[in-house]
Amino acid sequence: MTTATRLFGSAIKRREDPRFITGRGTYVDDVKLPGMTYAVFVRSPHAHARIKSVNTAKTKSAPGVVAVFTGQDVQTGPLPCGWLLPGIKVPPRPVLAQGKVRYVGEPVAIVIAESVYAAKDAGELVDVQYEPLPAVTDGQKAHSKSASQLFDDVPENQSFDWNIGDKAKTDEAFKSAAKVVKQRLVNQRLIPNAIEPRACLASYMPATGDLTLWVTSQNPHLHRLLMAAFVLGMPEHKMRVIAPDVGGGFGSKIFVYNEEVAVSWASKALGRPVKWTAERRESFLADAHGRDHITEAEMAFDQGGKIVGLRVSTHANLGAYLSTFAPLVPSYLYGTLLSGVYTIPTIFCRVWGVLTNTAPVDALRGAGRPEATYLIERLVDLGARALSMDPAELRKKNFIPADKFPYQTPVAFVYDSGNYGPALDKALEMVGYRKMREEQEKARKSGQCLGIGISTYIEACGPAPSAVAGSLGAQAGLWESACVRVHPTGMVTVFTGSHSHGQGHETTFAQLVADDLGIPMEQVEIVHGDTGAIPFGMGTYGSRSAAVGGSAIYVSLQKIKEKGRKIAAHLLEAAEGDIVFEGGKFSVKGSPDRAKAWGEVVLMAYLAHNLPQGMEPGLEVTSFYDPVNFTFPFGAHIAVVEVDPETGNVKILRYVAVDDVGKVINPMIVDGMVHGGIAHGVGQALWEWGVYDDNGQLLTATLMDYALPKADQLPMYETARTVTPSPVNPIGVKGAGETGTIASTAAMANAVMDALAPLGVTHIDMPLTPSRIWQAVKAAGKK
Amino acid sequence: MKRQIKVTINGVGYSHEVEPRLLLVHYIREVVGLTGTHIGCDTSQCGACTIMLNGMAVKCCTMLAVQADGAEILTIEGLAKDGQLHPIQEGFWEKHGLQCGYCTPGMILAAYQMLQRSPNPSEAEIRHNLDGNLCRCTGYHNIVKSIQYAAQKMAGR
Numbered sequence: 023m024t025t026a027t028r029l030f031g032s033a034i035k036r037r038e039d040p041r042f043i044t045g046r047g048t049y050v051d052d053v054k055l056p057g058m059t060y061a062v063f064v065r066s067p068h069a070h071a072r073i074k075s076v077n078t079a080k081t082k083s084a085p086g087v088v089a090v091f092t093g094q095d096v097q098t099g100p101l102p103c104g105w106l107l108p109g110i111k112v113p114p115r116p117v118l119a120q121g122k123v124r125y126v127g128e129p130v131a132i133v134i135a136e137s138v139y140a141a142k143d144a145g146e147l148v149d150v151q152y153e154p155l156p157a158v159t160d161g162q163k164a165h166s167k168s169a170s171q172l173f174d175d176v177p178e179n180q181s182f183d184w185n186i187g188d189k190a191k192t193d194e195a196f197k198s199a200a201k202v203v204k205q206r207l208v209n210q211r212l213i214p215n216a217i218e219p220r221a222c223l224a225s226y227m228p229a230t231g232d233l234t235l236w237v238t239s240q241n242p243h244l245h246r247l248l249m250a251a252f253v254l255g256m257p258e259h260k261m262r263v264i265a266p267d268v269g270g271g272f273g274s275k276i277f278v279y280n281e282e283v284a285v286s287w288a289s290k291a292l293g294r295p296v297k298w299t300a301e302r303r304e305s306f307l308a309d310a311h312g313r314d315h316i317t318e319a320e321m322a323f324d325q326g327g328k329i330v331g332l333r334v335s336t337h338a339n340l341g342a343y344l345s346t347f348a349p350l351v352p353s354y355l356y357g358t359l360l361s362g363v364y365t366i367p368t369i370f371c372r373v374w375g376v377l378t379n380t381a382p383v384d385a386l387r388g389a390g391r392p393e394a395t396y397l398i399e400r401l402v403d404l405g406a407r408a409l410s411m412d413p414a415e416l417r418k419k420n421f422i423p424a425d426k427f428p429y430q431t432p433v434a435f436v437y438d439s440g441n442y443g444p445a446l447d448k449a450l451e452m453v454g455y456r457k458m459r460e461e462q463e464k465a466r467k468s469g470q471c472l473g474i475g476i477s478t479y480i481e482a483c484g485p486a487p488s489a490v491a492g493s494l495g496a497q498a499g500l501w502e503s504a505c506v507r508v509h510p511t512g513m514v515t516v517f518t519g520s521h522s523h524g525q526g527h528e529t530t531f532a533q534l535v536a537d538d539l540g541i542p543m544e545q546v547e548i549v550h551g552d553t554g555a556i557p558f559g560m561g562t563y564g565s566r567s568a569a570v571g572g573s574a575i576y577v578s579l580q581k582i583k584e585k586g587r588k589i590a591a592h593l594l595e596a597a598e599g600d601i602v603f604e605g606g607k608f609s610v611k612g613s614p615d616r617a618k619a620w621g622e623v624v625l626m627a628y629l630a631h632n633l634p635q636g637m638e639p640g641l642e643v644t645s646f647y648d649p650v651n652f653t654f655p656f657g658a659h660i661a662v663v664e665v666d667p668e669t670g671n672v673k674i675l676r677y678v679a680v681d682d683v684g685k686v687i688n689p690m691i692v693d694g695m696v697h698g699g700i701a702h703g704v705g706q707a708l709w710e711w712g713v714y715d716d717n718g719q720l721l722t723a724t725l726m727d728y729a730l731p732k733a734d735q736l737p738m739y740e741t742a743r744t745v746t747p748s749p750v751n752p753i754g755v756k757g758a759g760e761t762g763t764i765a766s767t768a769a770m771a772n773a774v775m776d777a778l779a780p781l782g783v784t785h786i787d788m789p790l791t792p793s794r795i796w797q798a799v800k801a802a803g804k805k
Numbered sequence: 806m807k808r809q810i811k812v813t814i815n816g817v818g819y820s821h822e823v824e825p826r827l828l829l830v831h832y833i834r835e836v837v838g839l840t841g842t843h844i845g846c847d848t849s850q851c852g853a854c855t856i857m858l859n860g861m862a863v864k865c866c867t868m869l870a871v872q873a874d875g876a877e878i879l880t881i882e883g884l885a886k887d888g889q890l891h892p893i894q895e896g897f898w899e900k901h902g903l904q905c906g907y908c909t910p911g912m913i914l915a916a917y918q919m920l921q922r923s924p925n926p927s928e929a930e931i932r933h934n935l936d937g938n939l940c941r942c943t944g945y946h947n948i949v950k951s952i953q954y955a956a957q958k959m960a961g962r
Contacts, residue, residue: 035898035899035901036898036901038906039897039898039903039906040898041906042903042906042909043881043890043894043897043898043903043906043909043913044841044881044882044884044885044890044894045839045840045841045842045880045881045882045910046841046882047841047906047907048840049840049843049907051834051840051844052834052840138831139824139826139827215941216905216907216941217843217845217851217853217905217907217908217939217940217941218843218845218905218907219844219845267905267906268905269843269905269906269907269908270904270905270907270941270942272941299844301847302845302846302847302848302851303847523905524904524905524906524942525904526904690901691901693901694901694904694942694943694946694947695904697943697944697945697946697947698904698940698941698942698943698944699944700944701943701944701945702941702944724846724848724850725846725848725850725851725939726848726850730939730941731944731945732935732936732939732945733931733932733933733935733936733938733940733945733948733949734929734932734933734935734936736932736944736945736946738928738946738949739944739946762944
């Protein structure tokens with residue numbers, strides 16, 4: 023290395039920023055093609071109805087209209103579901119509604135015109151006659167014979183009935199428990215709201231039969247695979263998917279949606295490029311939503327406060343159809359996390375996946391893990407109150423000890439590494455816990471409602487390995503690929519299957535490469551988001567990019583260096599085993615003067631004038647890295663709030679986050695992701711709520727009605743880290759994109775309940791809006 | 806019934822015949838071809854489309870192009886001068902005030918007006934003034950820091 027500080031671990035400014043701060047990013051809607059047409063979708067105004075007729079005659083003759091297609095025209099395969107559980111029912115999800123509509127916003131027709139204004143005008147003229155049917159929107163109420171049935175062959179609207187853990191053993195533990203706390207928890211529906219709305223642009227070339235699709239995707243190869251193989255029925259190699267700059271995803275841009283399929287199909291039918299960009303209202307109606315669980319949860323303790331069992335049953339509202347990874351989220355990303363950071367001898371969890379007349383529900387930042395964490399952390403706090411114990415002490419008493427790793431939980435997972443005590447101790451120290459409790463006592467005496475909420479969480483990142491995922495229902499592998507191409511001049515291009523939509527991979531992956539090769543970052547280029555350039559890729563979700571995508575790059579780099587060492591050994595007439603590679607130089611061990619620079623060795627690989635016998639020229643390696651396990655980041659978050667019992671308003675006074683995400687490539691970027699994650703989780707705790715009325719109308723379909731966190735509602739976050747490297751990947755990283763969201767919702771809810779404890783309030787369902795808090799305070803006062 | 810409008814954007818004069826209903830943001834993005842101004846919500850809540858129009862920060866997704874006839878407009882593309890980043894742009898880069906970059910142009914222009922009106926804002930003022938701009942990535946922490954950095958830099962500190 024030329025500098026004393028390693029690039030790996032440094033807070034380096036992002037290389038992608040210059041284009042974004044000057045307005046020169048290229049998002050899908052910024053792409054324009056000659057002859058481009060514009061699509062709008064005619065969507066169902068009903069939550070549940072039979073389509074009696076669709077008349078498009080007036081639309082077709084409207085000015086500027088190129089074509090109108092309905093479900094009768096667009097005959098493709100249904101949108102696939104990528105995770106199948108035992109006995110699951112996957113009703114077909116048509117690209118455009120066929121015969122029936124099942125949620126408000128379901129696409130019924132696509133109108134294509136020369137301008138978006140013309141398309142909108144013409145869309146108004148599509149005459150759809152509906153016969154409305156009763157709707158059901160509540161996941162628990164829908165799970166019944168007497169509820170309106172969405173599909174004839176899905177009785178009680180039940181898609182799956184899944185469980186994990188040992189029921190008999192858990193029931194037994196509850197019988198002999200000293201204390202049981204029980205709570206019904208509603209984990210409300212959230213609507214993702216990436217600030218860039220979804221968009222797609224399809225361009226079919228009749229001359230060659232090639233289709234190029236620009237799409238707001240977190241995983242362009244998955245988009246291509248699922249669309250080509252299952253929906254469009256076109257050869258995979260004739261389709262290219264480009265996900266250029268993408269303005270946030272948070273899960274919502276993983277999935278294959280109706281619109282991108284319809285637009286691709288239409289481009290092929292018309293032989294012209296077709297673009298669609300969602301309006302915010304469409305994002306609300308037709309992006310996959312998140313969460314929406316109704317849960318009965320019980321935690322059993324012994325006399326001394328040790329947790330002896332956990333029993334959970336959950337109705338997971340899946341929406342009207344199964345979105346791409348919908349079954350995975352409330353099963354293997356939820357039930358498996360229910361041990362949290364605690365030694366819990368026995369757990370049983372049953373989940374019913376239920377279809378309702380609402381937008382499909384799928385992964386949203388955290389995906390299953392925030393639901394699990396909220397549940398455990400609320401119960402631990404309720405337990406602390408029931409046992410009259412300090413919530414920090416109760417947590418410490420139940421932490422999995424540091425010497426028990428790898429740790430087998432009763433719900434399938436084997437945690438890779440962990441050391442939970444120091445993270446909580448650090449957070450307690452940062453917040454000044456003891457002093458804070460004293461202040462709280464004082465505040466209470468003067469009628470002030472000050473609350474301190476703790477959340478000690480675990481997350482599971484980078485679902486793996488593929489063989490295990492496959493045995494649990496995954497219809498895809500969960501590895502990642504990386505092609506490292508060293509050019510003759512020593513410059514390096516890395517083609518990664520991970521996708522950056524805010525994560526900063528162009529910086530962090532370049533740090534990883536430059537650090538490992540001992541070359542300046544300027545010599546490294548990271549390419550992502552294009553199936554035409556990258557061998558294959560599973561994309562970015564589940565905080566997997568560093569752990570899986572980064573490791574794939576690392577594995578390729580080792581192979582590059584191995585070949586380099588062979589060439590250097592040959593040129594230096596030394597044994598390969600004696601060659602060391604350091605600071606961008608191959609040298610003979612013990613004689614640093616006998617050396618070949620990186621550039622010399624690389625050039626020789628391409629000149630091929632003097633290579634070891636039998637060696638192929640060139641210097642390029644593609645690796646497919648399949649991790650041996652998930653990684654398990656953890657940490658402790660503490661929120662301090664003041665609640666005004668008169669107005670129900672919550673003010674966040676402090677927010678402390680100590681996260682352990684393993685080794686850190688760029689601390690500035692990790693801090694940034696933690697900040698954003700916290701805001702997202704605080705949003706769920708206090709404000710965000712996707713509400714359908716009983717008729718299935720979405721009442722929160724604009725940013726006027728759905729409250730996203732704003733700058734003046736949030737504090738400066740106090741962040742710190744402990745570092746427990748992951749032993750499951752070669753670079754020791756865990757994952758940081760979702761930790762904040764997973765931890766903060768529970769910390770906030772616990773803080774508010776702690777603030778309201780003297781008033782006799784034990785639980786309020788989220789979001790903890792002023793009106794709900796005010797009502798709970800009034801109700802508690804009447805008791 | 807198209808109407809002729811003339812505007813100056815980032816110092817360059819433009820003249821086009823437009824439909825009266827054409828939104829200013831569509832004019833800037835589609836007709837003039839400056840795509841740095843983004844559309845996030847169509848209803849003036851998210852602020853991704855914030856531009857400076859005759860010295861005022863406006864959300865151009867809810868303004869018609871014909872209403873901007875004769876106006877002087879500054880978009881994100883016009884902020885850097887002679888390849889030199891504006892201190893606010895520099896602040897966002899230095900302090901990691903962006904992740905996906907989509908809200909960033911609007912944030913920067915909202916900050917531009919904020920610092921014109923109040924060159925040395927407190928943290929609370931900054932947060933209050935960002936009320937009309939939504940970011941889903943940063944949790945606002947580093948956006949506040951970015952604007953504080955710019956304020957200091959612009960004050961020559």
